[in-house]
Amino acid sequence: MVLAKATKIHKSYPLGKTRVSVLRGVNLEVRKGEMLAVTGSSGCGKSTLLHILGALDAPDQGTVSFAGEDLFAQKTWKRDAIRNRDVGFVFQFYHLLPEFNVLENVLMPRMVGTPVLSWISSRKTAKARAAEILELVGLKDRFNHRPKELSGGERQRVAIARAIVNEPRFLLADEPTGNLDAKMGKGIMDCLRGLNQNGQTIVLVTHDPLIAQQADRQVRLVDGRIEA
């Protein structure tokens, strides 16, 4: 079953007075429950494709359907809601909020999706769920630590916990091990693999063939197109 489908995606960025075409008619299907690795050389448009699949960026041309619905035909607020509820992002540089502790960072997507009054009643459940996930990623004793007090691997685990706290249908990981040493990278991949084995659909962007090999399926992006 196809969870997300990108059809004829084009995307270009301004660079000085010219525009650089990054994606040139990308077609891609992501099946439910699979772990898909998107590989390619640096600057080939992997991250851009990931951002478009997660509704963080919009294509110049083409469509993205998510669970059968055209993502970019929706109103902006609806797309934001889908991103909050159904998409989880894991970034290469973790992108945790420095003023908040680990638990608060993980709770953030829940807070984004919950109005104030509902939060009062659901706060305890949300905290319990966040704690459960942090235990799952091996950060049981780090709830009250700030991101700067954690190692790179621990930070990425927090980022994964944050990405899955809302139990999204779609987990998008952009070079999740790119900023980590081999040992930490392996730990993160084990973590993602474990999630995938529990049914989590994951799209993984990486330029590392060893990481890509761990995915169920690989696609390669060359010159803005998926290599046949």
Next chain:
Amino acid sequence: MYKLFLTFRYLISKWVAVFSILSVWLCVAMVLIVFSVMDGFLDNIKQHSRGLLGDIIIDNSTLQGFPYYDDFSIYLKEKMPAEIDVVTPVIYSYGIMREPLTSFTKPVRIVGIDFDSYCGVNSFRESLYYDRYYPDTTSLGFAQLPVAGVDEQDKPILPPKLEKAHQSYLNDRDEDKFDETDFYGKTFSSPHGFGEYVQRFGQPSFEGNPLPGIIIGTDVFFHRDKEGFYDRQVLNRGAEIVLTILPLTSRGTIAENPIPVAMRAVDDSRTKVYEIDKICVYVDFKLFQEYLSMGPLERVDGTYTQPRASQLLVSLKEGNDYNAVAPRVEALWKEFLVTLYGSVTPKDADLLTRVGVDTWETRQQAFIQAVEKEKVLVTILFAIISIVAIVLIGVVFYMIVLQKTRDIGIIKSLGATSLGVAMIFIMYGAIIGVIGGILGILTGTTVVANINEIQAWLASRNPNLQVWSPEVYTFDRIPSVVKPTVIFAVFGMAVLTSTLGALVPAMKAAWVWPVKTLRYE
């Protein structure tokens, strides 16, 4: 939920926000203090102006005055019994007063009043010094010089009438209440420490020729020092004063030679309006009317001229609005003029046609409006200061937004809407306004409540820091009134200003393109 959460977290974690709070705090406190002092000043001016005039004023703005004032007083009371309380005639003229000790002369504005009804129309009685400490001993009738003597225990004592009056003051006084008249006298020669009396060994008595009483504006004779006290030693109660009066005919010419009149200074009046207190003296209406040849005079044909007064002051019964009653009084005046048709001499008709009716407020409008315009000017100045505060908050928030661009991108990647992100900063600004506003109001009201004490403390450290000098200003103490409407308005402005200051940075935050901020570390 995240909006509130992020707002409060940024508030406590970003020290730069303290500068925004500080600017709002100081602005609010400053605006509140200045407005309270200006409002207090304006209220005091209004209160004293009304207290000196009564509710409605009828006059023709000439020194000759106008005739038939007595008939109109009766007519007015008959026609408007539910509205009119007291009507009293007043005569204004100018004269020369000779100081008793130095023989120096001073120009004065003489106000002829019927003491009892004048005190019924306005709060003139409250402005009197001796009448406060020796109640009901002041009148403009003929008076002798009160002389203090000694009793059997060799203690100074005043004549029984004054002793008894002072005792009633002591019985009725409210010791806890600040009494501005305490400033009236610094040195005392009376047995009770209030006022100046001639003293001799022997029995207390009233001595000398009975002479008409005169009440003198406090600033006519007494010099005021920097602390606000008057040196009263220059004039004792009952001192003889010579007032030279210049009578005027109804045509406005000097009727006869100037008349020097010996009088006794029975009291002094401090209305707290310096312009009045430095020049006005008060004498009995009938006597003054007679001296000015404004009373009934026999014509060659045996008939009498109509007595004239400069002004009729009217006080209204409680519950009446002077603005509503004044036009009705004016209509009645016109009606009254019709009743006089055919019986008025051409000269009197000239004087009568010039008569107009005003409220105390319109009469004092020039002065009140000047202060009110100053208030508008200050409001404009504070509006400019508010713009500065908006810019400051805007700059601080812009810095925060620049610092937090990546965080904004992260929050957006988690599903936050652009409006939601903007709301974080708008709420941030509003909360800074609320905190700064509350602190400013607390500071402002505390300073206003203790403004005189603060000034006294400052002056005790350095006399040059005494900004409010009673020697210069009309009022002894810095007048201030904190109006709830001003508090609400200033607080509302603080919140609005801070929110506006945060608006542009909030819009910038809303426009952050998350992809751009998340691409790099």
